[in-house]
Amino acid sequence: MSNRLSRQERLIILSQELIKRSGELISLDELAEKYKIARSTISEDLSLIREALEVWGRGEMQSSSGVGGGVRFVPVIGSEEAKNFLHNVKGRLEERGRVLPGGFLYTTDLLTHPGITSKIGEIFATIFNKVSPDVIVTMETKGIPAAIMTARYMGVPLVIIRRENRPTEGSTVSINYISGSTQKVQLMTLGRRALEGRERAIFIDDFLRGGGTVRGAIALLKEFNAQVVGVGIVILGSPGIKDAFSIPITPLFVLESIDETLSEAKVRISESICEFFGWKKED
């Protein structure tokens, strides 16, 4: 490892480090020691990076000065990048053959794809950045990849609500709820250690139809004195349900119709997203 890094090299290495440690408060002293350069040089490098990222709408860099000074980087997705990405995923959701028996839309391949879930995380992080949540909450299983990516870009922990009691969670708090889509009573459980209490939480999930899961999650979090301050959903299955909640529901897509005979679905980018990025509503 060479001791004399050129500015160009430093910019490359630091840029990657910021992305990898999104949301984390990184102290200038740590960086100075790690790269064996003066704090003032690190400061200058970070200013250059901040400018480039802000000009390109790639993120915000909050800095605190003084002895314990540091930077916290939160990536932001640009409007054009978000648009291309969402149109691309919409196309994939509308591919023929995705409709399963019972009228379910097959989304598992997309929701476990690292590139796709990572961009979904970036979009949710961009949207919920202003709300400053303390924690991201999701319900096992299919929403986990998008939720951990959101948590990562925001630099906050993820908490996973489970469908059954597991001995590896220690003592738990459980509630029953009625699943809106199946009308069956189901269990939701969360380890007592998962939350300290009073957290502001964003709930992220893959699909919302009846809203039972969201209502259950809100009730379960209330047991911890924690509060759901936002809900991010990848696909909203029933457009009307949004108004049944006092908390804003932010879906990326809305499922408009399902044709079981043709095995085709019609999907649109949600109004919430169009509004957020200032796009014209889809026609």
Add this chain to the structure above:
Amino acid sequence: MSNRLSRQERLIILSQELIKRSGELISLDELAEKYKIARSTISEDLSLIREALEVWGRGEMQSSSGVGGGVRFVPVIGSEEAKNFLHNVKGRLEERGRVLPGGFLYTTDLLTHPGITSKIGEIFATIFNKVSPDVIVTMETKGIPAAIMTARYMGVPLVIIRRENRPTEGSTVSINYISGSTQKVQLMTLGRRALEGRERAIFIDDFLRGGGTVRGAIALLKEFNAQVVGVGIVILGSPGIKDAFSIPITPLFVLESIDETLSEAKVRISESICEFFGWKKED
């Protein structure tokens, strides 16, 4: 958005883009068009980035030339960074109060922490890079965050084996297996669409005690003509079990002992990891 990017700005933006799109083949034409600069300029920028990353042991950049030319970036974690990280996590695993009734070690907070799982993913990606898998496979729930991060750094899809049949997976293949730790017959199920067949898979999971889950996953993947070519485990609960498999098992940590009275565990960094990074075995 300014049209004239300085080289410094380009290096910053491109460095971040490479990390975000790890494992993906990115075409030079796409980058040239996106940033409105000549292909040759992009090539020069990428060479500078490649050098900085390789000098600092931060990753490998494979490039293919010609009309369809592009780059594929695979991050690599440096030995010192891995060591600091693993010692830090070992410390957290040994914190008093982590031992639950029944002698279970509480790891959920660490395994859903975005910073920790992302580094675990980077380590597994560094280790399994040479094996060139087509897919990462995990079993719901607790291993998912580390598995999606591994998949992301390697640029391959993730596939999640589930414990129950869900209508949203379409037709599935299921097997029963005997859980090594509970000695109960359990179900493992995977959607037919999840794999095309003949994939080379790395199985990632949070904990291995009896080995039943790994054996089950191998059998289930065989049904798809897919093959498990490596196993990455965060914590190995029983050191001896490793030799019972013909496939190499790579744990990060080994659980040495549990003291229920003191609620304390003793954990060490595994020999596999020490060997891989060329560290002296822990004493």
